[in-house]
Amino acid sequence: MRNYRFKEAVIQKSLAITATLSLLALLGIVLFLFLEGLPLFSHYSFTDFFFGQLWYPTEEPGVFGIFPLFIGSIAVTVLSSAFAIPLGVFTAIYLNEIAHSNTRRIIKPFIELLAALPSVVLGFLGMVLLAPFLQEVFNADTGLNLLNAAIVLTFMSVPTICSISEDALHAVPGSLREGSLALGATRWQTIRRVVLPAALSGIGTAIMLGMSRAIGETMVVLMCAGGAGILPDSLFAPIRPMPASIAAEMAEAPFRSDHYHALFAIGILLFLLTLCFNIIASRIAEKHRQVGTSSL
Amino acid sequence: MDSTASASAARMQLPSAASRKAAEKAMFLFLRVVACLNVAVLAGICFYLCWNGLPVVTWEFLTEPPRNMMTEGGIFPCIIGTAILSLGSLLIAFPLGVASAVYLNEYAGKTRFASIIRLGVNNLAGVPSVVFGLFGLSFFVTFLGFGVSILSGILTLAVLTLPVIISTSEEALRTVPDTYREASLALGGTKSQTIARVVLPSAIPGMLTGAILGVARAAGETAAIMFTAAVFFTPRTPTSIFDSVMCLPYHIYVLCTAGTEIDKTRPLQYGTAIVLIILVLGMNTVALVVRDKLQRKH
Numbered sequence: 001m002r003n004y005r006f007k008e009a010v011i012q013k014s015l016a017i018t019a020t021l022s023l024l025a026l027l028g029i030v031l032f033l034f035l036e037g038l039p040l041f042s043h044y045s046f047t048d049f050f051f052g053q054l055w056y057p058t059e060e061p062g063v064f065g066i067f068p069l070f071i072g073s074i075a076v077t078v079l080s081s082a083f084a085i086p087l088g089v090f091t092a093i094y095l096n097e098i099a100h101s102n103t104r105r106i107i108k109p110f111i112e113l114l115a116a117l118p119s120v121v122l123g124f125l126g127m128v129l130l131a132p133f134l135q136e137v138f139n140a141d142t143g144l145n146l147l148n149a150a151i152v153l154t155f156m157s158v159p160t161i162c163s164i165s166e167d168a169l170h171a172v173p174g175s176l177r178e179g180s181l182a183l184g185a186t187r188w189q190t191i192r193r194v195v196l197p198a199a200l201s202g203i204g205t206a207i208m209l210g211m212s213r214a215i216g217e218t219m220v221v222l223m224c225a226g227g228a229g230i231l232p233d234s235l236f237a238p239i240r241p242m243p244a245s246i247a248a249e250m251a252e253a254p255f256r257s258d259h260y261h262a263l264f265a266i267g268i269l270l271f272l273l274t275l276c277f278n279i280i281a282s283r284i285a286e287k288h289r290q291v292g293t294s295s296l
Numbered sequence: 297m298d299s300t301a302s303a304s305a306a307r308m309q310l311p312s313a314a315s316r317k318a319a320e321k322a323m324f325l326f327l328r329v330v331a332c333l334n335v336a337v338l339a340g341i342c343f344y345l346c347w348n349g350l351p352v353v354t355w356e357f358l359t360e361p362p363r364n365m366m367t368e369g370g371i372f373p374c375i376i377g378t379a380i381l382s383l384g385s386l387l388i389a390f391p392l393g394v395a396s397a398v399y400l401n402e403y404a405g406k407t408r409f410a411s412i413i414r415l416g417v418n419n420l421a422g423v424p425s426v427v428f429g430l431f432g433l434s435f436f437v438t439f440l441g442f443g444v445s446i447l448s449g450i451l452t453l454a455v456l457t458l459p460v461i462i463s464t465s466e467e468a469l470r471t472v473p474d475t476y477r478e479a480s481l482a483l484g485g486t487k488s489q490t491i492a493r494v495v496l497p498s499a500i501p502g503m504l505t506g507a508i509l510g511v512a513r514a515a516g517e518t519a520a521i522m523f524t525a526a527v528f529f530t531p532r533t534p535t536s537i538f539d540s541v542m543c544l545p546y547h548i549y550v551l552c553t554a555g556t557e558i559d560k561t562r563p564l565q566y567g568t569a570i571v572l573i574i575l576v577l578g579m580n581t582v583a584l585v586v587r588d589k590l591q592r593k594h
Binding site: 004006008011012014015018019020021023025026028030032033036037044086087090091093094095098099107109110111112113114116117118119120121122123124125126128129155158162186187188189209213215216217218219222223226230243246248250251255263267270271274275277278279280282 | 316317319320323326327328330332333334335337338339341344345375392396398399400403404409412413415417418419420422423425426427428429430431433434435438439455456458459487488505507509512513515516517518519520521522523545546548550551552561562565572573574576577580581584
């Protein structure tokens with residue numbers, strides 16, 4: 001009997017240790033980003049790093065102002081969200097509230113496959129398909145620009161926004177819809193005035209996670225955004241968002257040089273940004289978790 | 297006074313049933329168009345890539361190495377590299393992920409410890425892939441001294457796919473009815489016997505779905521391997537886990553951004569892209585079909 005208790009305890013403990021691995025990995029990521037990123041700030045001020053307007057990493061001495069890269073990331077994320085939020089939320093409404101279950105069974109897998117597309121392929125299409133199109137139609141100087149990257153990113157965040165919004169809509173109790181319909185409201189009025197408000201917090205989570213995915217996405221902004229480290233002044237300005245800088249320059253940056261440390265410092269900022277988005281998303285999800293119908 | 301009264305009266309006036317119906321019709325049509333737009337985009341992408349890529353994909357393209365400064369020949373080393381990296385990462389992430397999920401779902405339940413771990417898993421899932429790349433570079437490549445190698449790439453990808461595997465495995469465990477567990481315990485099975493002989497066998501198909509999704513994610517990943525495992529060209533097929541490799545996603549990226557012959561290698565780029573798409577979407581489709589079958593069973 002004691003032998004069996006012992007064996008069970010060992011199994012439980014080893015499973016528990018395995019389970020902490022993901023937590024350790026997260027802590028390891030934080031630790032190593034800071035270890036390789038912080039040395040930059042021993043002789044380069046944080047204000048010059050964050051608010052500096054110029055990114056000339058290969059000069060001697062290097063100038064590491066990431067403000068244009070930061071603004072580039074924000075611009076491309078905001079613009080792509082402006083497309084992706086309506087597209088994702090409307091699709092979720094259609095799938096959950098309007099579509100016949102057979103239609104739904106056809107469309108839903110397409111959305112999930114869209115989520116599975118490798119980002120390098122989307123970036124490739126942005127280069128060979130969207131860039132010439134934009135250049136011709138809008139007469140832009142270059143087809144690889146803010147708008148191009150934002151459009152391609154849209155289709156990376158739509159599946160995230162759509163599937164989480166759909167879960168939120170699905171969680172709205174049927175009795176609410178029935179109550180509204182029984183009062184004489186049309187289906188559309190029910191969706192707009194009853195279902196959507198009830199699912200709003202879940203949709204908020206979906207939007208935050210979609211934006212988090214867009215801001216951290218690398219290959220698309222590396223291939224489609226144009227790569228110019230300047231503040232964008234129009235939709236057709238080439239930009240260089242933060243992940244693009246890391247991916248493009250890491251191979252050339254001499255090991256443990258200022259440039260190398262600066263790229264890790266960008267990584268820290270990127271990590272913290274996405275962490276914030278994720279924490280806000282889970283906060284919204286937890287605070288407004290709908291239990292029953294009493295609080296509506 | 298009078299004007300506010302009439303204003304509120306006007307506000308009270310409900311639109312007629314006919315106009316409400318019309319508004320609904322217009323709105324539903326709009327939503328249907330938006331939903332179909334997603335399908336159209338995916339279908340368009342696949343069609344465009346097939347149109348341009350499939351003519352390039354011949355037996356030679358799949359089985360021969362690149363020739364003539366990468367401007368001719370095939371992509372065989374890239375296919376091998378991608379297969380090694382994605383399957384290797386699965387080999388590490390799958391057992392660890394399943395064990396974590398078993399602990400979370402069967403032992404920890406809703407304890408504080410479990411909720412901290414779940415927080416870790418959720419946030420790990422949200423880390424951008426380029427940050428995984430930086431972590432792999434500083435930890436596996438530099439600190440542990442594995443260099444730019446298959447091993448570093450596999451480990452980086454394993455960390456990246458771990459959250460996917462944990463959450464799908466936990467989902468699979470949750471669908472196993474409690475009556476199964478109770479019956480096994482009532483027959484005198486211990487907790488670990490119950491898990492090994494009753495719970496895991498009924499959750500395995502769902503977990504395999506997660507495994508397929510994990511492999512597909514790893515196969516299409518670029519940013520995480522570009523500093524840890526991938527090189528543009530290596531003349532020989534890898535013989536040890538400390539060799540660097542060529543892989544499909546990185547091959548596409550380099551062919552269409554670097555080099556002097558970008559236009560000349562365009563067909564090769566389309567060919568590589570379609571091979572990668574078929575691989576990744578194929579695996580995802582299998583996973584979706586398996587999951588659909590499982591859902592109908594339950």
